[in-house]
Amino acid sequence: xxxxxxxxxxxxxxxDFLYAEAExxxxxxxxxxxxxxxxxxxxxxxxxxxxxxxxxxxxxxLINDDLPRIQSRARQLLGxxxxxxxPRSTTRRLITNVRILSVEGNTIRASANFLIQRSxxxxxxxxxxxxxxxxxxxxxxxxxxxxIVLLAQDTLRSQGVMSIxx
Amino acid sequence: MDTLTxxxxxxxxxxxxxxxxxxxFRFSPKVYCDPELFRDEQKRIFDRCWLYAGHESxxxxxxxFLTRRVGGRPLLFVRGADGTIRLFHNxxxxxxxxxxxxxxxxxxxxxxxxxxxxxxxDGALIGVPGADSYGPAFAQGEMxxxxxxxxxxxxxxxxxxxxxxxxxxxxxxxxxxLLDMILDQDxxxxxxxxxxxxxxxxxxxxxxMENTVDIxxxxxxxxxxxxxxxxxxxxxxxxxxxxxxxGAVSPKALGNGHAMIEYKKFSGVADEAKRKAxxxxxxVERANRMLDYTRTLLLFPNTLFIxxxxxxxxxxxxxxxxSEVTGFPLMPAIDDPAVRKQRLDxxxxxxxPAGFATPDDNEVMxxxxxxxxxxxxxxxxxxxxxxxSTAPKPQDEAQQRAFWRHxxxxxxxx
Numbered sequence: 001x002x003x004x005x006x007x008x009x010x011x012x013x014x015x016d017f018l019y020a021e022a023e024x025x026x027x028x029x030x031x032x033x034x035x036x037x038x039x040x041x042x043x044x045x046x047x048x049x050x051x052x053x054x055x056x057x058x059x060x061x062l063i064n065d066d067l068p069r070i071q072s073r074a075r076q077l078l079g080x081x082x083x084x085x086x087p088r089s090t091t092r093r094l095i096t097n098v099r100i101l102s103v104e105g106n107t108i109r110a111s112a113n114f115l116i117q118r119s120x121x122x123x124x125x126x127x128x129x130x131x132x133x134x135x136x137x138x139x140x141x142x143x144x145x146x147x148i149v150l151l152a153q154d155t156l157r158s159q160g161v162m163s164i165x166x
Numbered sequence: 167m168d169t170l171t172x173x174x175x176x177x178x179x180x181x182x183x184x185x186x187x188x189x190x191f192r193f194s195p196k197v198y199c200d201p202e203l204f205r206d207e208q209k210r211i212f213d214r215c216w217l218y219a220g221h222e223s224x225x226x227x228x229x230x231f232l233t234r235r236v237g238g239r240p241l242l243f244v245r246g247a248d249g250t251i252r253l254f255h256n257x258x259x260x261x262x263x264x265x266x267x268x269x270x271x272x273x274x275x276x277x278x279x280x281x282x283x284x285x286x287x288d289g290a291l292i293g294v295p296g297a298d299s300y301g302p303a304f305a306q307g308e309m310x311x312x313x314x315x316x317x318x319x320x321x322x323x324x325x326x327x328x329x330x331x332x333x334x335x336x337x338x339x340x341x342x343x344l345l346d347m348i349l350d351q352d353x354x355x356x357x358x359x360x361x362x363x364x365x366x367x368x369x370x371x372x373x374x375m376e377n378t379v380d381i382x383x384x385x386x387x388x389x390x391x392x393x394x395x396x397x398x399x400x401x402x403x404x405x406x407x408x409x410x411x412x413g414a415v416s417p418k419a420l421g422n423g424h425a426m427i428e429y430k431k432f433s434g435v436a437d438e439a440k441r442k443a444x445x446x447x448x449x450v451e452r453a454n455r456m457l458d459y460t461r462t463l464l465l466f467p468n469t470l471f472i473x474x475x476x477x478x479x480x481x482x483x484x485x486x487x488x489s490e491v492t493g494f495p496l497m498p499a500i501d502d503p504a505v506r507k508q509r510l511d512x513x514x515x516x517x518x519p520a521g522f523a524t525p526d527d528n529e530v531m532x533x534x535x536x537x538x539x540x541x542x543x544x545x546x547x548x549x550x551x552x553x554x555s556t557a558p559k560p561q562d563e564a565q566q567r568a569f570w571r572h573x574x575x576x577x578x579x580x
Contacts, residue, residue, distance in 0.1 A: 048361035060361030060495045081389035084525035155364040163525040
């Protein structure tokens, strides 16, 4: 059982990892993001906005990707026929409030708040919410086993769509 | 009934060029951006047509309720203690405030927080603080929530804000038979799953009606879905656009502006036991159509059902260039978990704000919208594809023309 001190001691390394991930996404280095950061059984999910606790086997999510879908999503966005992102959005991600929730063996659960501004074709939209990560130690760094996006919005009516990786 | 001068009729006709001999069907981009047409659509279409509003499965038990804006009006749907589903304007009979502010839930009654007037699940006004201050003419028994005209067809709840419009069955016309063909496949009924996608587009609502029944754009607009996701994630060969839909019934106008397209299923082989049973139940030809082909149904004005993806999709305009879009997943009530998983994957891979197709549809519709108002006054949008063919294909535009001809009739009618 990790103590509060142990959890706090882990935070800088997790923060560095999340900031590096955000930089890859903002720089459109999606191939590196999809190829290097995930475990083989990774999931990337964004549950429905009205209830994040539902089972994806019996409800519709916004995103429910396994690794092949994560990699396809990245490839699609880098190709020139993801028309919604061609030309590409300019994004900047603010990752804050990083907290280590638990440590069990090599598995770390962490949360972080995010604010993403996306600008494209004279329009600016923001996505705000919280990430829930399950990270697995990988040498001095980590791999992502779960990347759950909890948007703090009751609809996407004002954003229209979510064409980037959030 | 409002009446229109002959000039009005001409002005709507003037938006269209239709020459059946030459095979030309064109319309002015003003249909997407003209503010006067937009106001007229509200009166002539959204205040008069039957609109898909919800599904009975969303209100499973007595006391279950949901609130939803339909045709711009906040509505309250409730299943009463007697099991009956009722729809009301979600507005207190005292000062008009919204009575129920939850999206969905279960309740014994509904209290407006302004002065604590309380209504039963049957809409009756059952509580008025200080009721003795009103005179006998106040008639509390007649002060229930305003009911909304509604009818259900096989679980689909439609509303109509006009008392003069024909009933739902007559309104659905031949689309009813297509709905039967779709819904008969769910032998134990169908249910809406939670997680409806609620998003929007900065484009006119009618573009979504056209886009959703457009097969022609699949290989270009949805290139990334067809040539990355299908082969590299699912291991499926993208269908050849020229031959993929051979054997499908031609796109059909179904009356009252409704239309359907039919196309070959991408994948999946029907099991032979099911085929035999369905052939006995529905006839050989119909059963084979149900099993080997899939349909997209357009219900005028603003509802679509994509059978392959199992989405009921509605769009409501907020402005000529701003529309809300909602996708409701309609799945068989009883499903094998592995099949359900596959259905959800087919749904989510393509649809929704973060799907591999919807954002690209939004993109193209928003690009059209950006051009509309700035084009030359006599500019035209072309919708002529397959017009000279006696057997148009789903990749033609006969289905869009069925929608537009009815829109033209409704908007130009005396």
